[in-house]
Amino acid sequence: MSTRDLVLAALFAAIIVALGLVPPIMLGFIAVPITAQSLGVMLAGVVLGAKRGGFAVLLVLLLVAIGLPVLSGGRGGLATFASPTAGYLVGWFFAAIVTGYLSERFVDRSQSGIVQIAGFFLAALLGGVVVDHALGILYLAYGMGTGLSTAFMGDLAFIPGDVLKALIAAFAGRAVMVGYPLLPQRV
Template identity: 70%
Template sequence: MNTRDLVLVSLFAAIIVALGLIPPITLGFIPVPITLQSLGVMLAGVILGAKRGALAPLLVILLVAIGLPVLSGGRGGLAVFAGPTVGFLIGWVPAAYVTGLIAERFARPAMAALPQTLGFFAAAAIGGVVVLYLFGIGYLAFGAGLGLEKAFLGSMAFIPGDLLKAAVAGLAGRAVMVGYPLLPQRA
């Protein structure tokens, strides 16, 4: 890993933290708030790729663990890892990795605008929504004792907003690919 990679990982960790400055919206029927930090995870994956993209949320998780209030709502510290949202927090790393992996394979620099944007959207939707929800719902159901049905149904309220975030990540991925491509390419 070179200096450029370290700077990019740190920049996207800072973007994830900055998106946490926007106050969370709580729904009341599920203990997970709506935040914009998952958008930062999607952006890290589509713009930086699998490896560097996964390191950005990992850095944020490390900052949380040492006690910095970098999560939405000013949360931080080891107590976060005992809360009901820890599945979503830990899921950031594999979500960014899968998002980046799909983007590296299906969003080529030489592609036309629409297929490339759709490739980025699909990467963000699969990695940033499906993979993230597997971890988040799994912990809510079994770790927090909410039950699989209640955790799954409660999480469905977040799908429209997360698909909107995936669309924003797809458009941002396309814009960065056109102007300053950072995404590594896989065969």
């Protein structure tokens, strides 16, 4: 990785951490809060691509692991990786990689704006929503023992907000693509 890549990954790690300043919203029927940080994960994927976006999330997870309170609500530390949110946190890494990979495949600088937005939205939806939620549900169901149907039904409350976050990430990805394209292009 070049110095530029490291700086960009660190910048997006900082964006994910800054989105943690938005207080979490607890729903009561599931032990996982609604946070704004998943938007940062989607942004890292659509703007930076798979490699740099995944590295940005890895930096955030490293900060969490060493105990810094960088998650929404001031959470951090190794115990976070044994909490009900662990599947979603680990899912962030894979979500950023899948979102970035799909963005690199679906979006090209020569496409029209609406096609780019649609490509970014689909990438953020598949990576940032489907992948992250799948890992979160699996951990809730089997790691925390809530059962698959209970975990799935509880997770449904997050879908509308995360679809909106994917749309925001798509528009942001398009704006960056127009002004200062950072997404690696595949040939």
